[in-house]
Amino acid sequence: MMEFLEMMLQPLQEVFAKFNAFLPNLLAMLVILAVGILLARVLRTLLLKFLATVGFDSWSDRMGFTTLLRKGDLWMKPAAVLASLVFWLLIIVTLMVGLGALNVATIDNMVAQFFSYLPRMFSAAVILVLGYVVASFISRAVLITAVNGGHHYAKLFAEAVRALLMLMILAMVMEQLQIATNIVLAAFSILFGGIVIALAIAFGVGGIGAARRIIEKEFVDDGTDKTPDDIEHL
């Protein structure tokens, strides 16, 4: 009878022993989560105050980031969006660190992968932001030049330049994030190459006459003697 009871209790004792060993890790995780959430909240508040002081919202309005948010139907202040992003990033990091404290091999693996991916996410965000600024700047420069040049399709032209640049930047971002790298690269090459070839054919075919006139004017000697003009200004 005693043996039977021992047999029954042994697994329970083992579970209890494992739980005892696991309990400090669990507590560590809960403490890390609590501190992390608190820290994230404090950082969000501080960041909001800092962004308000440096006039981030106005800068964002002028640079076009606010419009970018509105296009995504986000109608919060840009500073609030950035602060929320930082907050949730910190929460995710906290969660990962907390899960790491559990000392479970599978989770440890996942956490390691996450932290090795983090720099890529950061560089992708930087590429996206800088790329958007540069694309907007170039697009506006093209618009101004085309308008001053008296082109009828100035706005369309500027928008096309912006769209092409954004396409290139998105491809770079996807490549950085290592999301379907081969497919993105192939799709981008086909699309971008296709557009360039289409433009080359369009301008090439459409501009045959103009090109011929320029070449004839520049390089072909028409054989006529150009007698110097007798009339002088002075």
Next chain:
Amino acid sequence: MSDFYQTGIITTLHQLGQPSLERLESELLGFSKMRPIALVLPALYSEFEGPAMPGIVQELAKVKYLNEVVLVLDQASEDDFRRVREFMAPIQAPVRIIHNKGKRISEVYETLKRNGLDAGPQGKGRSAWLAYGYVLARGQSDVIALHDCDIVTYSRELLARLCYPIANPNLNYVFCKGYYSRVTNKMNGRVTRLLITPLVRSLQQLVGQHGFLDFIDSFRYTLAGEFSMSTDLARINRIPSDWGLEVGSLAEVYRNYSPRRVCQVDIATTYEHKHQQLSAEDAEKGLMKMSVDICKSIFRTLASDGAVFSEGLFRSLSVTYLRQAEDTLMKYEADAMINGLTFDRHEEAKAVEAFTRAIAVAAQMFVENPMGNPLIPNWNRVSAAIPDIFEMLRLAVDADNK
């Protein structure tokens, strides 16, 4: 039928004979292909519960030449906004409703504010200004017409006559103000009759001949809320956010364009809308508030054009105005008598007294702060500060109307 006398320095387009509405509308349909027309309607939700708005929508449903209708809805909840969308459904032209209290439009106002571009407090001025911005953002109309939403006697002839001078490419007008007689069984329009005209003529006596005073005096009904204009003008005109809206807008038109490009048109034989209380004892309410804001706007415009206002001039103005107003009152009494209209001389005299006080209050406010409330910046200025503002506004309104 009115006479054909041309008043002042702007063109007056009378209603002579019985012009055919069908001809007007068919011509407008043709013009609208070259100069698409947007109708702007600043409205409060309460106006949809009143007697005027059903009639206006019923009439607008028959109009074919409008390119778009932009209704700026104020003091409305999300449910009210939905009800208004259904209410406006019979209108043939695409209708966009700007929900002034919605979260997206509130955020647009917030964006303007943090960039130092205050659109002012809630009111018709701010609503009209925002609607112009949206029309400019869409870039699909060349003419903007605006009328109030409390016109009980509305007919689509009013709109056709209002749009015609600007929509017709053979006429070179950029701004057209509507006029009409405010007569029922008595004469209404006290502020125009007993304040603006006598005040402007008193100022002409004291300041001397002045372009702006001649310009203002040329309008038959300065405070008419109905006008049409080119979108270019909507881009460069600044708008007062207070009750000086009509006079202030005219001052901006005077500043930016030659009077030769401005006209007024007879748009209705009868016109009835909601009336304001005089509130003679309170300069912060009703017609008194309106009168003070109008006087301030006139003083400020003249001062910005080089006129010098001294304490002595203001003292003389009160007396000159009173004399002018009393003379005007007698003229209207005679006019009422011959037409068999009710004329309460005591009430009219009380209004004159109240307006005299309003002039004194406005003069004091002007002396204390000659700059006064800044006008709402024009859209050129706004887009210089926030290059994407038009796109943002378009996104906000389109998302609200999805």
